[in-house]
Amino acid sequence: MLPTQSSVIDVREIAPRERHAFIFGRFDELLPGEALQLVNDHDPQPLRHQFEARSAGEFKWAYLQQGPDLWRVLISKSEPTAASQDSCCSGGACGG
Incomplete structure (x- = not known):
């Protein structure tokens, strides 16, 4: 299933020390099924x-373009799994 929405983040325009925090902040705002497309000048491994x-288990990573001068990566937010929804710890109730 393809993501329902994708916003493009050109990582090259963000200060290096701010990149990952910015990307994680935008990812956290996504609803399941939505995605971010990153544009970068190197492989963001x-x-x-x-x-x-x-x-882990909350995202999908797909290369749309792999260099040599430009990389495009689609990072999709996955639907929650039944295990994560049913866990007693999912709301922090068990302290785990």
């Missing part, structure tokens, strides 16, 4: 690793 550590 370090960002992907951060997404895997921070938001």
